Amino acid sequence: MSDTTVRLSQSRRRRDENTAKMIHSLFLVNSSGDIFLEKHWKSVVSRSVCDYFFEAQERASEPENVPPVIPTPHHYLISVLRHSIYFVAVIQSEVPPLFVIEFLHRVVDTFQDYFGVCTEAAIKDNVVVVYELLEEMLDNGFPLATESNILKELIKPPTILRTVVNTITGSTNVGEQLPTGQLSVVPWRRTGVKYTNNEAYFDVVEEIDAIIDKSGSTITAEIQGVIDACVKLTGMPDLTLSFMNPRLLDDVSFHPCVRFKRWEAERILSFIPPDGNFRLLSYHVSSQNLVAIPVYVKHNITFREGSSQGRFELTLGPKQTMGKGVEAVLVSSQLPRGVLNTNLNPTQGTYTFDPVTKLLSWDVGKINPQKLPSLKGSMSLQAGASKPDENPTINIQFKIQQSALSGLKVNRLDMYGEKYKPFKGIKYMTKAGKFQVRT
């Protein structure tokens, strides 16, 4: 206790130095628990603060089970796990946690954007750019420039060519100009954009999340949709995008470029796009509306008491697919711990079973409606052990090209403000998100 009281009296004398708000520091931690990068926007916070994080990491059964907010005596640690890297932000007092998490996402996205991948190696390879970026993204803990368009004007992304040129000419990868967009009415777009081929592509991608119960009826199903755009248009184009059935979109999040009033009034997306790739909007079709289920699963996974064998039968088939083929089908399931091994026969594709993690995965490929794929056989159980308590859940991934499950359709895309004729394209795709079948 004497130690404690000494510190107490010291702390009394010292004026509180940091009543600072917002994000204080950032630590990047790899999966083996090493801090490989740290950045402090205010005074330096000792690395030892991460010990609390490591403790939580040890307690967690899976890497993704580390709680996102961890209190320590003087700080709070808010972390996200992306690409097997923990981004751990240190804050000292009340800061909205979502603010921090959103910012961390932006950091991840920026790294990915700059380096192509967001890995420990990529970050270490580009450490100076990383540092420059982090400095530019946050000032005194306040976000400064987080739009990729603006950042790229301030700090040029590394390319092999530029590195060579820089080393030869001694020029720099930091922009000399004030980022033009940052103060205009359209801060997300830089000025003076020029392309020889003017093109605008939109991808409507829908992910279906569903839980199907044993008997095959839907417990819950919802669609998360996004419209991702790749717009390479000269000048200041003003686009409008209209839908055949805009009423589907009652729960939407927009990119800041979308004029909200126009959407409210006319259900038309009107916007000056950022340059390059961006997410125009994301939407959510809830379980209230009827969501079509594109595949069905017939299964029979049974264990008998006293027997060291279990039966495993699984058949997949298309359900409501709007006439399109279901492809890239991948089935995975976490089998009970008691299962030692499996002996299964797929009618198509390949299957693997990892006896350590008990993860069964079956790469099916395309579903042929005439000849449904199935996986049948037996599972061997530990001899003498009682039958497993838990029922495995089956996870299914699939893709359906050229169709959006919700039925959302783009009506037309128009461009104003510029004279040239752009090339336009719209693509639809449906994917499985968290699509789970209980057995």
Added chain:
Amino acid sequence: MPVVTELFKWEGTKAKLNTHFATENRQFGSKMTDSKYFTTTKKGEIFELKAELNSDKKEKKKEAVKKVIASMTVGKDVSALFPDVVNCMQTDNLELKKLVYLYLMNYAKSQPDMAIMAVNTFVKDCEDPNPLIRALAVRTMGCIRVDKITEYLCEPLRKCLKDEDPYVRKTAAVCVAKLHDINAQLVEDQGFLDTLKDLISDSNPMVVANAVAALSEIAESHPNSNLLDLNPQSINKLLTALNECTEWGQIFILDCLANYTPRDDRESQSICERVTPRLSHANSAVVLSAVKVLMKFMEMLPKDLDYYGTLLKKLAPPLVTLLSAEPELQYVALRNINLIVQKRPEILKHEMKVFFVKYNDPIYVKLEKLDIMIRLASQANIAQVLAELKEYATEVDVDFVRKAVRAIGRCAIKVEQSAERCVSTLLDLIQTKVNYVVQEAIVVIKDIFRKYPNKYESVIATLCENLDSLDEPEARAAMIWIVGEYAERIDNADELLESFLEGFHDESTQVQLQLLTAIVKLFLKKPTETQELVQQVLSLATQDSDNPDLRDRGYIYWRLLSTDPVAAKEVVLAEKPLISEETDLIEPTLLEELICHIGTLASVYHKPPSAFVEGSRGVMHRRLPARTGSGESTESPDVGTAAGGSAPEAAPSIIPSQGDLLGDLLNLDIAPSTTTGPPPPTTGMQMGGMDLLGGGLDSLMGDESEPLGGDIGGSPAMGAGFGVAPAVMPASLNAPVGGGLGDLFDLGGGVGMPMGAYIPPKTVWLPAMKAKGLEISGTFARRAGVIQMELILTNKAMSVMTDFAIQFNRNSFGLAPAGPLQVLTPLGPNQTIEVSLPLSTVGPVMKMEPLNNLQVAVKNNIDVFYFSCQYPISMLFVEDGKMERQVFLATWKDIPNDNESQFQIKDCHLNSDAASNKLQGSNIFTIAKRTVEGQDMLYMSIKLSNGIWVLAELRVQAGNPNYTISLKCRAPEVSQCVFQCYEAVLKN
């Protein structure tokens, strides 16, 4: 950081290093990366770098700075290079300049004198024609946390705040906040705060947003300032900027808006209308901040307004959307939704399905979803919910499975119509024979029995089959309780209980206590066959056990049984209060406060924001705004209403702590599984016992007292139950148990009872002369966590008095009667009645002078009388007021010294241990003790019912009867009252 030399290992030679880059440059490809900066960490590198930094060649300089930065990034100490790096600052190469700035920010603190060298360049850069350089300079200067530099910073900052370029202005705005953090006085003296306020009216939305952010930050550490003076005009400006600024700016503005209180419902509606578009923002933090503003302002809207309904509908989709985001976001969203669902369940009542758990959700998401599912459970959706819960109960994760099983029990208690189905689901689960599922199921079935007594006893047989597999104390205790409670229906109850008795001493206290009670119950129900058993357990409990709780209870039963078996039956087999529906709701005042802080850490931890705002904001509790416009006045305590009208506004009833007297002595030891609160402290329990003795025994011994069962049955709240019984003598708590009690029970000796809470002697509050013959005297006490006002009403008039009612005016701590004043019989002339009134702390709050003043109105059939009294603040000290040492240290440090007050306590002759013991009885907890040169320093913590913490340091010098006490609290105004309590407690 270790010393430099340890890190840089000597290997290469200078020549080798110099050719390093040349060779790499020739190999085009992936090796051309910054990782090369990591490869050259050799001993002597510092000298190498020094030379390179001082090189004439620009390129070499830049490479060297990059290497320095790279080392710094990975936490190596390169501060020795400070002067050399600073020398590179005067350059027109922007990248090099930025790199040097990066370095400066990191190391200026450790090299303040060197940092001064950089000042000139900063000042010059602030005049640069390129706005980017101006902004960069002012931004960097603010990050150099060196006092000496700040003086030089003022002039450039002033210019930059008025710069023609908005990019510079917005950067300068943030710089004011930085400077304030370093030297607040300087910022005020220089008038920067006013300039900052002017920037709120700036034409550029980004500048506005940054000014708001800076002002909000400064305001946090400046509780009294009126910095963000929000009025309709400035609100309008903020709302305009809201549409145009960046997502981060929107968060700042929305959080700032949330602090505003609109004048009327119309203004409130117009703000809501302008904020709702933010719900469609892609940034979830913007969405949640918008939800906060709307949740707060919609409180002011009349419920019959069309717009109110529209707004409710608009809130659901964005909340649902948050749940499809990444798990970390989901977690924060779920914690907030948990609050929203408690405040306004109607918003998400149709969205149950989105909370269904996916098997690969992270565990922290699963648990939160489960909690919300139960909160949303209703008759309409219970079938779905139960099917889901049953599914979860077969998952792999043990913690989650347990929670799911408990959730089924909570559903049964919450939705009465579903109870039967829940019970059968639980039985199905018991059939699975999975050990932890069975145990968990039995624990919740016990709760279901308590909610619906005599309804589901048919399942007992099934439960008994699983007796042998129970190995967890909680499950064993639950099972024993069930056997004892329904002993008359279980043929072999005696055998079952006897089987537990064999290993009595190896059981945990919980099980031992339960077993004791169960066997006594069994005996009272089947006295003929079980005499031996009861004697066995009583002797085990009283003679062979060294657990004071167990021994006490054993003695009580023993004496009860031997003195008056009839009374024993009435006490032990009394009807128990039912457990209430929702056992884990957040207390309403806290909930209101948390709703005002949606999106913050407080909302994630469901703790009052004051626990997080480590500045010195004091007690600025945010409350939801009240509806205005109707013009009701609630100023004076209005007693005109019926006697029952004094109950606080239909707050959902919450089981406070389960250690209440009744539950305790009788048979409800097992804290219901659903309670999340801390376990009741032992003092509370002991006092519960004492209380019961005081009340219960008096009526047992008194010849014509009314049956005790009636008292219990009719009492409104658990805590109040025995309070109604006459003669709860406060004195008997402090003194060794006196009078007939002491004779009967030798509890006072030997056992080492913790001392009870200090209760001041009763004083006359309302003399008969002033109140047409009604004399009221009284005092306040805290018993087992319940605050009680103990009153003696004496009728000194000639006529009978009836129809008593009581009401409090608003007061500092929100004290309010928790039930009506229980004067059941008319009070005849010259009659006296003692009444104990349980109080709650959820009433309306108004600061009183003095702080502990309470204005009371009492009504009877004759008139309404007013008086005021002062309560000892110690009765607001809650039982969980013991702080963790670490937290104590951190908190002590964080409370500014201005909030510390010192007092002397004179003529106190206790030693420090005795003092500590005595104080503990009043919930003043000693956290640590240290002895220095014969002086004992005691560090103590106190928590008030409204969440304010008071930290104390008590210095006791051996042989000196004068104590010194220092109190630290974020709300220093309570210190005086707290000191008075110390004095009162220690001297009595």
